[in-house]
Amino acid sequence: MERVKRIIFIIILLIFLPAVYFGESEVKSEKEAKFSSFLENKNFSDEVIVISLATLPIFELRGAIPWAIHYYNMTWYKTYILAIIGNFLPIPIILLILKYGLNFLSRVPLFKSFFEWIFARTRKKGAIVQKYRSLGLIIFVMIPLPITGAWTGSIAAYLFGINFVPSLICIFIGICLAGVIVTILSLFGILGAVIATLALITIFILWIINNIRKRQIKSFELKGE
Numbered sequence: 001m002e003r004v005k006r007i008i009f010i011i012i013l014l015i016f017l018p019a020v021y022f023g024e025s026e027v028k029s030e031k032e033a034k035f036s037s038f039l040e041n042k043n044f045s046d047e048v049i050v051i052s053l054a055t056l057p058i059f060e061l062r063g064a065i066p067w068a069i070h071y072y073n074m075t076w077y078k079t080y081i082l083a084i085i086g087n088f089l090p091i092p093i094i095l096l097i098l099k100y101g102l103n104f105l106s107r108v109p110l111f112k113s114f115f116e117w118i119f120a121r122t123r124k125k126g127a128i129v130q131k132y133r134s135l136g137l138i139i140f141v142m143i144p145l146p147i148t149g150a151w152t153g154s155i156a157a158y159l160f161g162i163n164f165v166p167s168l169i170c171i172f173i174g175i176c177l178a179g180v181i182v183t184i185l186s187l188f189g190i191l192g193a194v195i196a197t198l199a200l201i202t203i204f205i206l207w208i209i210n211n212i213r214k215r216q217i218k219s220f221e222l223k224g225e
Helices: 002-024 030-041 044-056 060-071 076-088 089-104 109-125 128-144 150-157 164-224
Strands: none
Touching: 002 089, 030 044, 030 076, 030 089, 044 076, 060 164, 076 089, 076 164, 089 109, 089 164, 109 128, 109 150, 128 150, 128 164
């Protein structure tokens, strides 16, 4: 039960912080505006621009969703789907590059320095992934903060030895949950964030309790043998 309490505390802490941040911040960031204007000048559709914004590191869907809802006046469900697609698109490529291309890229001094920096940063921020593995990865990606997300989650999955397919599944789940939080934040502000947070926490608590019970039953059966 002590582990359950710690996980619940982490979820509450890390979800309510971005709720406050998103509720008070302005929707239009300067970098998003420049990137969006650039693509608009190239005659890209609004949908392509939203997907493109969601593929970018740091921005991801936490930047694409409020931009689409408030700047393009897209419906929330269309925005959500486009942002999920865009945020997930680069993830298989990132994981494959880390798995098969890292040794080759690290031969270049510039890339080597970059990977050393990003790995050190991710190890420090990704302790929850190291401790709770798949569940930790979902939570890490789900929290819509600049230090978390699908890009950093991919690196954390590689560093802490989570296999390719489980990584994809966990990151996709995390992206979907992050999309729920950011969409509700964009539509309803802090009140919506609180509702979404409570719902997600309830789901995770039930999932955790169920897994603990299964482990206890399995442990009891092994001792009985």
